[in-house]
Amino acid sequence: MGERIAKLTKRSVDAARPEAERYVVWDGALKGFGLRVEASGTKTFLVRYRIAGRKRFLAIGRFGQLTPEQARGHAQAILADVRHGRDPLEERRSERAAITVAELANRFLAEHVGPKRKGATAVHYSSLIRRYVLPKHGPRKAHDFVRSDLARIHLSMRDRPYQANRLLAVVASMYSFAERLGLLADGCNPAARIERFPEARRERFLTMEELARLGEAFRRFENDGRFREGIAALRLLLFTGARLREILHLRWEHVDMERCLLFLPDSKTGKKTIFLNTPALAVLRSLECVGDCVIVGADPRVPRADLKKPWAAVTEAANLPRLRIHDLRHSFASVGAGAGLGLPIVGKLLGHMQASTTNRYVHLDADPIRRAADAIGETIAAALNNSSDSNPSSKSDAKRLSIPVR
Incomplete structure (x- = not known):
């Protein structure tokens, strides 16, 4: 490859004609800045430099896309990087190899x-x-x-x-x-420090009156052959607090009637044991074993896909239009928390791995808190009324709370 020296200007670049072999015209003013002329007529600005004893050639861009002065500016910046110990060619190669x-x-x-x-x-x-x-x-x-x-x-x-x-x-x-995995440098995570949107957690708990309406709807449809299995699944969801797929994918081999347990080999939180109460056991005993799956669909060998049709029927009949299937799990938990069973026990029954997950029901675990609120309120009311004849049980609760009763 031939080499020549000339001041690279628009006139000199225009005058550089293609020859049988490509050649380079090196700029006489800026050392390392050049123009490569191909036999095809393509003209490309480039930079030559040395780093760690190795000679490097780096293309800047083609003439036409860049003017000689623009290319000179790029060359000056590249050579400045080299003087500071950087290797622009290696950086370009790394950039091309970087993962998208x-x-x-x-x-x-x-x-x-x-x-x-x-x-x-x-x-x-x-x-x-x-x-x-x-x-x-x-x-x-x-x-x-x-x-x-x-x-x-x-x-x-x-x-x-x-x-x-x-x-x-x-x-x-x-x-x-x-x-x-070393695919990216540490500290380049784009999700860092982006503020999340507040989320309104949707928690729906069935009241006793709504449970009664739901039970009436269950009885209305469970003798209908189209819905029998679906109603049984819905009852199991409500009686166990299990997740939908835990019941739909339940197999008879997972059921231990004698010990009143379901041994799930896999669930959202991994291996899980579900405790069966008497109503849940009654539902299981009412089901006919016609395949591997407890809740059968069109094919007894395949888990049922969903409960959309029976759920639509019972929620319409019970006038519960916005109730979700997952709200049955919330309702199971709410009954336990409201009965003062304690959040750790409720969390264990639900299969929660962390106590913080069960804390959404803390406002329902209100038995001792309600007694305290009653004691405080009645004590204050008695004081306002200048009455010494307050409720004895309130006095007792207030005494435990170290509240003076006048």
Whole structure:
């Protein structure tokens, strides 16, 4: 490859004609700045430099896309980086090899979510990433997807705060996965310090009157062959506080009638034991064993997919239009908490791994708190009325609370 020297200006670059072999015209004013002329006529600005004893050539851009003066400015910046110990060519190679958002997402879903998360959770993670992140940001380098990008997506989902917050959690997990594997440098997680939307937790507890209406609807439909199995499943959900899939996927081999237990090999929280009370046992004994699954569908060998039809029928008959199936689990917990059984016991029955999960029912665990409130209120009322004839039980409660009764 031939070499020449000339001041690189628009006139000199225009005058550089293609020859049988490519050659380089080196700028006479800026050492290391040059123009490579191909036999095809393509002209490319480049920089030559040495680092750690090795000669490097780095293309800046083509003539036409860049003017000679623009290319000179780029060359000066590159050579300044070299003087500060950086290797621009190696940095460019690293940038090209850097993982994209789409590549990271695929690895995260295949190597982390798939093997370590439940099926429904894995599907939810994949849906959030593929729907909200990949369409616009998938081709970008993962390290270029920054907090402001994710914050804009999060803000655009403000009408769906629960989904928006789950997306932040999924992206945070994805970037933590990348950092652990060394795919990205530490500290580049775009979900860090983005404030979550407040979520209004929807907790619906059936009252005794509503339970009576629901029971009447159960009795109305449970002799209908179309709904018999579904009503049995709904009764089991209400009597055990189990999750929907725990009952729909229940197999007879998991049922121990003698010890009044269900031994689930897998659940949302892993291996789980469910305690069967007398009503739940009665439901199980009423079911005919026609296959491996306790709640059979069209195919006895396959777990039933859902309870949509029986649930729609009973909620309409009981005039409970906005009640969800999961509210049966909440109602089971609310009865236990309201009876003063204690949140640790209720949490154990529900299969909660952490006490904080059961704390949503703390306002229902009110028996001692209610007595205290009554004692305080009656003591204050008696004082306001200047009465010494207050309720004896209130005096006793107030004494335990060290409240002076006048």
